[in-house]
Amino acid sequence: MCKNDCSWNLTADRLLQPVLLFLLRLKPSHGYELIQRLAQLDLLEGEADPATVYRNLRRMEQEELVISSWEATGTGPARRRYAVTPKGDELLDAWMVAVRRQKEKLEKFIQLYENHLDWEKARGGENLLPEG
Amino acid sequence: MSRAPFRILHAGALRRPMGECVQVFKERYPDLPVELESAGSRECAARICDGGIYDVVALADTAVFARWLAPDYVDCYFVFATDQIVVAFDRFSRGSEDITRDNWIDVLLSPGVIYGRSNHNLDPCGYRTLMVWQLAEKFYGRPGLYEALQDGCSRIYPKSIDLAGALVEGRVDYAFLYSSVVRQLGLCQVNLPSRINLSSPALADYYATASVTLEGRKPGEKVLLTGAPIEFAVAVPRNARYPVEAQWFVEFITGVGGQQILEDCGLIPC
Numbered sequence: 025m026c027k028n029d030c031s032w033n034l035t036a037d038r039l040l041q042p043v044l045l046f047l048l049r050l051k052p053s054h055g056y057e058l059i060q061r062l063a064q065l066d067l068l069e070g071e072a073d074p075a076t077v078y079r080n081l082r083r084m085e086q087e088e089l090v091i092s093s094w095e096a097t098g099t100g101p102a103r104r105r106y107a108v109t110p111k112g113d114e115l116l117d118a119w120m121v122a123v124r125r126q127k128e129k130l131e132k133f134i135q136l137y138e139n140h141l142d143w144e145k146a147r148g149g150e151n152l153l154p155e156g
Numbered sequence: 157m158s159r160a161p162f163r164i165l166h167a168g169a170l171r172r173p174m175g176e177c178v179q180v181f182k183e184r185y186p187d188l189p190v191e192l193e194s195a196g197s198r199e200c201a202a203r204i205c206d207g208g209i210y211d212v213v214a215l216a217d218t219a220v221f222a223r224w225l226a227p228d229y230v231d232c233y234f235v236f237a238t239d240q241i242v243v244a245f246d247r248f249s250r251g252s253e254d255i256t257r258d259n260w261i262d263v264l265l266s267p268g269v270i271y272g273r274s275n276h277n278l279d280p281c282g283y284r285t286l287m288v289w290q291l292a293e294k295f296y297g298r299p300g301l302y303e304a305l306q307d308g309c310s311r312i313y314p315k316s317i318d319l320a321g322a323l324v325e326g327r328v329d330y331a332f333l334y335s336s337v338v339r340q341l342g343l344c345q346v347n348l349p350s351r352i353n354l355s356s357p358a359l360a361d362y363y364a365t366a367s368v369t370l371e372g373r374k375p376g377e378k379v380l381l382t383g384a385p386i387e388f389a390v391a392v393p394r395n396a397r398y399p400v401e402a403q404w405f406v407e408f409i410t411g412v413g414g415q416q417i418l419e420d421c422g423l424i425p426c
């Protein structure tokens with residue numbers, strides 16, 4: 025077992041805004057519904073904290089990546105409904121280029137790691153890499 | 157002749173943020189006297205149904221609007237904040253040095269420990285507390301826990317802000333309150349798991365497995381209320397004396413300036 029923190033996640037903070045923009049590109053929604061859709065996607069490590077989601081939506085609106093308007097649902101409550109802006113669309117596309125580039129680098133690293141393991145096995149020596 | 161006051165009726169838990177929003181309102185409308193009145197949200201709704209004239213009403217549960225006020229008394233109500241239920245305490249509370257998210261039930265049920273809640277028939281924090289206890293029984297796999305927590309709860313106050321006062325004054329050791337109220341009063345809190353604290357829309361279906369029977373609007377009437385994520389909402393009643401000014405107030409509290417006040421008060425603007 026590694027003594028240090030060996031966990032490696034694409035943290036909620038790093039992925040949340042691109043995922044929110046993507047969900048809003050698919051369909052304009054209010055925060056309540058976005059939190060439900062985020063949970064169904066199971067893309068983020070851990071639960072989507074409602075406070076974090078709402079704070080990010082407000083920040084994204086200040087940065088003009090999304091716009092909001094009130095949506096009333098029959099006799100139910102009116103909620104703030106968000107939609108992605110052209111600027112938000114553009115940023116999402118740019119983010120995806122960066123994510124793909126990172127994915128390629130990670131795949132390259134995984135390949136190097138596995139090649140090294142194969143080499144160790146072929147030598148018949150002990151695996152010097154930590155378990156877990 | 158003096159002008160009739162601009163009247164705001166709000167849930168007790170919103171006392172601090174409403175007070176701060178009123179300061180901004182007074183800068184916008186310096187000649188208009190303002191009256192703030194607070195009660196448990198169900199009691200607030202009853203006052204409106206009984207003919208009370210208010211310009212703004214802000215409640216701790218959208219269900220109170222849906223069941224009591226819309227569409228007869230308000231046309232539309234706006235969700236503006238959310239929160240979570242926590243176990244509040246201070247450093248003088250019995251067992252406070254040992255209480256954690258994992259042992260809070262055992263601490264509360266220990267001999268000599270006094271804990272309280274607000275009245276479920278008057279205040280959403282009260283019926284939400286009962287829902288939290290039901291969900292805790294299921295979450296922790298402890299059959300009979302709901303009944304044990306009910307039996308052990310010796311102090312029930314009309315609204316959550318009264319309960320908070322009882323905690324500050326040492327009349328109870330622990331209180332089930334909104335996290336925002338705890339923060340505003342500088343108290344300590346045990347955060348409960350999201351599956352029981354009524355904070356997350358992602359768990360709405362799970363929360364709905366809890367339910368509480370409440371007194372209805374008519375004498376002898378009973379209504380069943382199911383669990384749901386916590387949402388605070390605000391509206392302009394149909395009989396508002398100052399509808400234009402009231403609309404300005406609602407736009408402020410749901411806008412950037414109001415959201416900052418809400419966040420500073422520990423609420424989650426949404």
